[in-house]
Amino acid sequence: VDATEAYVSAAAAALGLHIAPGQRAGVLGYFRLAEAMAGQLQAVALTPADESGSVFEPVAPQVPEDSA
Amino acid sequence: VTTAAPFAPPTAQRVAAAVREGSASARAAVQAALDRVAATDARINAFSSVLAERALKRADAVDASPRRARMTLAGVPFAVKNLFDIAGLPTLAGSTIERDRPPAPRDALLVRRLEAEGAVLVGALHMDEYAYGFTTENTHYGPTRNPHDPQRIAGGSSGGSAAAVAAGQVPLALGSDTNGSIRVPASLCGVFGLKPTFGRLPRTGSYPFVASLDHLGPFARSVGDLALAYDAMQGPHPDDPACARRDPAPVSGELSRGADGLRIGVLGGWFRRMALPEALGAVDAVAQALGTSRLIEWPEVEAARAAAFLITCAEGAELHLDDLRRRPQDFDPMTRDRFLANALIPAAWAVRAQRVRQHFARLVARSLEGVDVLIAPATPCVAPPIGTDSLEIDGRTLPARASMGLLTQPVSCIGLPVVTVPLWGHADALPHLPVGVQLIAAPWREDRCLRVAAALQDMGLCSAPVAQVS
Numbered sequence: 254v255d256a257t258e259a260y261v262s263a264a265a266a267a268l269g270l271h272i273a274p275g276q277r278a279g280v281l282g283y284f285r286l287a288e289a290m291a292g293q294l295q296a297v298a299l300t301p302a303d304e305s306g307s308v309f310e311p312v313a314p315q316v317p318e319d320s321a
Numbered sequence: 322v323t324t325a326a327p328f329a330p331p332t333a334q335r336v337a338a339a340v341r342e343g344s345a346s347a348r349a350a351v352q353a354a355l356d357r358v359a360a361t362d363a364r365i366n367a368f369s370s371v372l373a374e375r376a377l378k379r380a381d382a383v384d385a386s387p388r389r390a391r392m393t394l395a396g397v398p399f400a401v402k403n404l405f406d407i408a409g410l411p412t413l414a415g416s417t418i419e420r421d422r423p424p425a426p427r428d429a430l431l432v433r434r435l436e437a438e439g440a441v442l443v444g445a446l447h448m449d450e451y452a453y454g455f456t457t458e459n460t461h462y463g464p465t466r467n468p469h470d471p472q473r474i475a476g477g478s479s480g481g482s483a484a485a486v487a488a489g490q491v492p493l494a495l496g497s498d499t500n501g502s503i504r505v506p507a508s509l510c511g512v513f514g515l516k517p518t519f520g521r522l523p524r525t526g527s528y529p530f531v532a533s534l535d536h537l538g539p540f541a542r543s544v545g546d547l548a549l550a551y552d553a554m555q556g557p558h559p560d561d562p563a564c565a566r567r568d569p570a571p572v573s574g575e576l577s578r579g580a581d582g583l584r585i586g587v588l589g590g591w592f593r594r595m596a597l598p599e600a601l602g603a604v605d606a607v608a609q610a611l612g613t614s615r616l617i618e619w620p621e622v623e624a625a626r627a628a629a630f631l632i633t634c635a636e637g638a639e640l641h642l643d644d645l646r647r648r649p650q651d652f653d654p655m656t657r658d659r660f661l662a663n664a665l666i667p668a669a670w671a672v673r674a675q676r677v678r679q680h681f682a683r684l685v686a687r688s689l690e691g692v693d694v695l696i697a698p699a700t701p702c703v704a705p706p707i708g709t710d711s712l713e714i715d716g717r718t719l720p721a722r723a724s725m726g727l728l729t730q731p732v733s734c735i736g737l738p739v740v741t742v743p744l745w746g747h748a749d750a751l752p753h754l755p756v757g758v759q760l761i762a763a764p765w766r767e768d769r770c771l772r773v774a775a776a777l778q779d780m781g782l783c784s785a786p787v788a789q790v791s
Contacts, residue, residue, distance in 0.1 A: 261662075261665055264665040265661070265665060268642070268646075268664060269646050270645055270646055270649075270661060270664060270665075271646075271649065272661060276658050279658035279662075280658050280661045280662045281662070282658075282662075283658055283659050283661075284662040284665060286662075287630070287631060287634050287662065287663065290627035290630045290670075291627070291631060291667075291670040291673070293623060293624050294624055294631070294670070294673045294674055294677050295673070296624065297621060297624045297677050297680065299673075303676050303679065303680050304676065305672065305675040305676050305679060306533070306628075306675040306676070306678035306679035306682065306735075307533050307675045310562060312562075
């Protein structure tokens, strides 16, 4: 059992996901594909100034602005 | 001997004009669409629900409306991917799990906006389960078939939407595009598709796949119809936090300007390497028609695709985590193992993916300072046969289903607007099959993509003939 396979088993257990024996090879194959994609991302040179593409926008209450 | 004329239903523009001026009724237009669905859908399997009673009632309301002469879509039948809410129906999103949920209390916002302009919803359309696929080979409901060759895929995940338009069942359909799900089926079914800028059209009342990447948009058989529908749907809505607070920017009046004055280039590198000869032939024909040979290469495209892939993994799986725990056997086998694997990916991968996405968006923005519209293939090839598992691309054997999105995924990753236009005759052995070309512009410049699409349509280079489905 390599590190990836061990991780998949441990993460599934921690999340309460049951991976049936017949699905194990498929799940592991897709996880390894995601791992390869993550490797491509690590090869991109980013700096701390490179911010996320997911930006939160605060939600204002729906009241007239001058009500206070 | 007499030969039946090819079935050629009118465009949305023609239907609306006839209903507005009173030379045709909305009821007749809607009944014609319902008749076509009844005659053809056993072969195509585009529709998951047909709403005849509702549609005819709405059509009568349009015919009786004092606003009829001003409705831009008066009497135009349309259908929507079954991830759009329809009042009184559970929103399936291609699953059987969602059949157990309560029915939607009201229609999706874009359905309401189209109907406010006189369009009439006639039904809901099949898709890949939870929009996670590029083929609409849905195990629960059966594959949606390509109207131009029913042994082949329609593409996905909005396969029912593209197929319904290609089969002449409706002149207009709505779909969603997270990684290519409008552009891929538009390419394979030979219709026009618009994926607007991320944040342009509100997604209120639609079932999400990946909120960071989901877009909604129309399919049609003409560029004018795409623009007409798009104009009717524009405008922000506070219930979709990703929807930009931008005023509508109508495009219908811009189409006649054509490509004049626009700087046009061809995307190279990844976008040529991952395309087979028929897709490259279509791109080259468009480039030649537009008089450009300027090749532009984006950096980091493969990383951008990886970023979209991992954002999809993380968000898509989290949405279904509870069902993956409680009832994994109820997922489509085509999606289940992927969702399970995706639920396990480390947070660091997903966070890095969002940072690479922003980095790539900035790189591409710089490249778009010198060009207005970019040309790229929409799919690597024409529609493969249903059940195809692998394709040979770039000297490698790749999974066929995921590979349908190789050329769309890097573009939607950064939310650029794209019109897909259909070309024919570029696959030597399969001249009856179309392949699509993406016309890509800077954010919020849907007008530029649509102007170039209209110019190509006027030249006769791209078209969306109705499939002769018996």
